[in-house]
Amino acid sequence: TAGNKIFHFGACRVSMSTTEIRAGFTAIKANIQARDPIRTLSILSYPHSLHKVQSSDRCCITHHLFNFYVDKVFKHCKTEDSFVNRKISSIANSFLSMKRKLGQCHEQNQCTCGQESTEKYKQILANYEGLNVTSAAMKSLGELDILLDWME
Amino acid sequence: EDALLPAPQNISILSTNMKHFLTWSPVIVQGETVRYSVEFQGEYERVYANESWIPSSECCLITATECNITEDISATVAYALRVRAELGASRSQWGTLQGFFNRITTSLTPPVLKVIADGYHLLVELEDMGPAFQFRVLYWKKGQERRMQVKVVKEVSSVAHLDTMEAGADYCVKAQTYVEAINRSSSFSQTQCVRAQGDTSMWL
Numbered sequence: 001t002a003g004n005k006i007f008h009f010g011a012c013r014v015s016m017s018t019t020e021i022r023a024g025f026t027a028i029k030a031n032i033q034a035r036d037p038i039r040t041l042s043i044l045s046y047p048h049s050l051h052k053v054q055s056s057d058r059c060c061i062t063h064h065l066f067n068f069y070v071d072k073v074f075k076h077c078k079t080e081d082s083f084v085n086r087k088i089s090s091i092a093n094s095f096l097s098m099k100r101k102l103g104q105c106h107e108q109n110q111c112t113c114g115q116e117s118t119e120k121y122k123q124i125l126a127n128y129e130g131l132n133v134t135s136a137a138m139k140s141l142g143e144l145d146i147l148l149d150w151m152e
Numbered sequence: 153e154d155a156l157l158p159a160p161q162n163i164s165i166l167s168t169n170m171k172h173f174l175t176w177s178p179v180i181v182q183g184e185t186v187r188y189s190v191e192f193q194g195e196y197e198r199v200y201a202n203e204s205w206i207p208s209s210e211c212c213l214i215t216a217t218e219c220n221i222t223e224d225i226s227a228t229v230a231y232a233l234r235v236r237a238e239l240g241a242s243r244s245q246w247g248t249l250q251g252f253f254n255r256i257t258t259s260l261t262p263p264v265l266k267v268i269a270d271g272y273h274l275l276v277e278l279e280d281m282g283p284a285f286q287f288r289v290l291y292w293k294k295g296q297e298r299r300m301q302v303k304v305v306k307e308v309s310s311v312a313h314l315d316t317m318e319a320g321a322d323y324c325v326k327a328q329t330y331v332e333a334i335n336r337s338s339s340f341s342q343t344q345c346v347r348a349q350g351d352t353s354m355w356l
Contacts (some may be wrong), residue, residue, distance in 0.1 A: 082209075090226035
């Protein structure tokens with residue numbers, strides 16, 4: 001079912017449902033990843049996996065990544081396929097909803113940014129800006145399951 | 153030519169149990185079949201994607217004056233909705249829903265349930281309301297309301313086993329739905345009570 005879970009990001013506890021995002025992503029994953037010709041590069045996992053982020057930095061990096069996807073990625077993922085576009089809209093609006101929930105932690109100073117998360121996010125931005133914007137956006141969208149797996 | 157075809161009026165939402173429908177009044181053109189197309193716009197599109205609109209998955213050039221937008225309303229944010237009339241090459245202006253629609257406002261009705269006493273077993277049969285729904289079932293031995301027990305049923309397969317009953321005793325059950333995506337519950341159903349089969353132990 002569309003399961004709300006309590007996510008623990010360090011001191012921050014947020015009740016969110018990623019089931020609908022995952023269902024939407026699964027429906028378009030093959031289509032999106034087929035548009036990403038550069039197999040040897042990763043936006044989120046280069047040079048280090050998200051799993052290397054310490055738990056104290058989890059909230060900050062998650063907050064950064066929600067902003068990254070909402071502000072930078074989704075808007076450059078328009079396709080000629082209306083089904084895919086609808087699913088991207090569904091994911092984007094769900095991210096907006098989650099971003100707002102996580103923002104509450106940020107406001108309550110439960111989402112402090114350490115050196116590591118700051119460096120990691122800089123690396124992600126560098127990976128992103130190393131490609132042309134559409135390729136970078138499509139690759140980032142294609143890596144959404146990496147983020148979801150890491151979050152869960 | 154578009155100005156000849158009036159925009160649909162009386163646009164409203166009917167949303168019950170996470171099923172959402174957009175409805176409007178028909179545009180009448182004598183002797184013609186007018187068709188309608190619906191579009192939606194999530195908060196993301198409004199704020200981050202130049203207020204772009206997205207064609208509904210179900211309602212493009214339909215003749216009905218009602219559109220199932222459940223698939224389109226797939227996040228808990230404020231959605232704008234609009235519909236226009238089309239006749240041949242002629243298109244009306246868009247008629248836009250007044251205000252926004254957020255699925256958190258859907259009305260949740262109590263679940264339909266059937267309580268079964270199967271010998272000493274207390275069972276409950278719940279109506280399948282879709283993947284978004286869970287059920288919170290409360291049950292107790294009549295007269296012992298303070299020892300009420302709770303069972304959360306997440307997957308409605310067929311029948312849920314609640315308890316093993318004492319011979320001849322009356323047991324009562326009521327339930328409510330819970331939708332995790334919007335973190336809301338319905339009111340409780342009517343209470344239903346059944347009696348366990350009597351004591352049939354044989355004296356040897």
